[in-house]
Amino acid sequence: xxxxxxxxxxxxxxxxxxxxxxxxxxxxxxxxxxxxxxxxxxxxxxxxxxxxxxxxxxxxxxxxxxxxxxxxxxxxxxxxxxxxxxxxxxxxxxxxxxxxxxxxxxxxxxxxxxxxxxxxxxxxxxxxxxxxxxxxxxxxxxxxxxxxxxxxxxxxxxxxxxxxxxxxxxxxxxxxxxxxxxxxxxxxxxxx
Amino acid sequence: xxxxxxxxxxxxxxxxxxxxxxxxxxxxxxxxxxxxxxxxxxxxxxxxxxxxxxxxxxxxxxxxxxxxxxxxxxxxxxxxxxxxxxxxxxxxxxxxxxxxxxxxxxxxxxxxxxxxxxxxxxxxxxxxxxxxxxxxxxxxxxxxxxxxxxxxxxxxxxxxxxxxx
Numbered sequence: 001x002x003x004x005x006x007x008x009x010x011x012x013x014x015x016x017x018x019x020x021x022x023x024x025x026x027x028x029x030x031x032x033x034x035x036x037x038x039x040x041x042x043x044x045x046x047x048x049x050x051x052x053x054x055x056x057x058x059x060x061x062x063x064x065x066x067x068x069x070x071x072x073x074x075x076x077x078x079x080x081x082x083x084x085x086x087x088x089x090x091x092x093x094x095x096x097x098x099x100x101x102x103x104x105x106x107x108x109x110x111x112x113x114x115x116x117x118x119x120x121x122x123x124x125x126x127x128x129x130x131x132x133x134x135x136x137x138x139x140x141x142x143x144x145x146x147x148x149x150x151x152x153x154x155x156x157x158x159x160x161x162x163x164x165x166x167x168x169x170x171x172x173x174x175x176x177x178x179x180x181x182x183x184x185x186x187x188x189x190x191x192x
Numbered sequence: 193x194x195x196x197x198x199x200x201x202x203x204x205x206x207x208x209x210x211x212x213x214x215x216x217x218x219x220x221x222x223x224x225x226x227x228x229x230x231x232x233x234x235x236x237x238x239x240x241x242x243x244x245x246x247x248x249x250x251x252x253x254x255x256x257x258x259x260x261x262x263x264x265x266x267x268x269x270x271x272x273x274x275x276x277x278x279x280x281x282x283x284x285x286x287x288x289x290x291x292x293x294x295x296x297x298x299x300x301x302x303x304x305x306x307x308x309x310x311x312x313x314x315x316x317x318x319x320x321x322x323x324x325x326x327x328x329x330x331x332x333x334x335x336x337x338x339x340x341x342x343x344x345x346x347x348x349x350x351x352x353x354x355x356x357x
Binding site: 018021024025028029032036051054055058059062063064065066067160164165166167168169 | 196197199200202203204206207210212213214215216217219220298299300301304
């Protein structure tokens with residue numbers, strides 16, 4: 001892969017990859033680690049499942065590359081495709097969606113809560129696990145929002161583009177997700 | 193030369209073996225246009241209704257004048273608002289499902305989309321009314337029959353009311 005290509009922006013690569021597949025290879029290489037991480041967090045998929053999902057995602061990206069609107073960030077567009085592909089995968093597998101956040105247990109409290117009293121409240125390992133369990137009891141739409149906002153660190157605008165909802169709805173859902181999370185933690189006696 | 197990972201190689205090879213080719217840009221242009229058609233039709237029907245209502249309100253004397261033998265609007269005039277209501281109901285459903293798939297569609301709430309449709313109908317309706325006023329007058333003259341003995345007085349009353357004083 002020519003080193004110069006790796007310095008190009010996603011949007012530039014998209015334009016160029018319509019003429020030359022080598023540019024598409026750069027995009028694939030750039031997004032495989034990010035999407036692998038996203039799929040791992042969003043599901044309990046095995047390595048083989050992840051490989052299949054990635055293959056389907058990039059085939060869709062390549063097939064629909066002319067649909068990409070440059071007014072959007074390419075990352076939002078590819079995350080949207082990945083998100084929809086995972087929903088299809090869950091349907092095919094007839095599984096309930098589960099966030100796999102065990103690897104992030106150390107950071108989960110500081111990611112989800114900004115208030116100092118919350119951070120000190122959920123400081124030990126047991127309580128962190130309770131937070132992960134509580135996140136997994138949330139409604140699907142809240143899980144998606146929390147994952148994208150606090151773990152993938154996407155902006156409200158990007159989340160709106162990924163989930164195809166109005167930006168105002170993103171803010172409302174984040175607020176409700178946090179409230180539902182606190183309620184669940186209180187009910188389970190963790191919020192002491 | 194930088195090395196590419198095995199996953200990337202597998203993906204590129206799958207694209208090649210499955211002979212995946214990018215869909216034409218026109219495919220997406222056409223698909224997005226089709227998604228907006230129900231909304232556009234509803235807005236235009238609404239505009240037509242608004243123009244009809246404006247005409248009815250501002251020219252009520254034309255339709256319900258005492259010289260008129262046939263004061264009832266034609267079926268066409270009566271049916272348009274109903275068509276709009278039905279179409280508006282359908283548009284509400286369509287806006288939730290289809291427009292959500294378009295770039296501009298999902299950025300607005302359903303209520304916003306519906307309000308945009310109504311507001312556009314009102315603006316276009318006023319334009320329709322202004323542009324087609326002469327045609328409407330002619331249509332009313334054609335479709336509403338008046339007794340011959342009152343016709344001249346009737347037209348005078350409607351189209352040159354200042355002379356009646």
